[in-house]
Amino acid sequence: MTELIEEDQWVWIVVQDPGQNEQVLGQRDEERDETFIPTFLTREEALQCLNLLVRDKGRKYEVQAIQIEELSRQATKKGLVLFVLNGSGELMETLRGPAKQTPA
Secondary structure, eight states: OOSSOOTTOEEEEEEESOSTTOEEOOEEETTTTEEEEEEBSSHHHHHHHGGGSOOOTTOOEEEEEEEHHHHHHHHHHTTOEEEEEOTTOOEEEEEOSOSSOOOO
């Protein structure tokens, strides 16, 4: 699928207000002029980077696993890209569009 992510792989994201009103935490990269979902290959990397992400005070945040295909579908519907980050917040890969391409 990509150099870093295999088909059907689980990845880690940050969720705002976990529970009934939860939503995936997005971020804005002004230099690249893109809104993205921070995506991590391991739970540990997500936890390391959590304090580097822009968050609203007073809200609860939780690291959760999600299959890459589901995350890609959600991101595409909202016009977002996925930035695969390491624990230091460095960009390792950018994913655009559905993770699993269906034949035409």
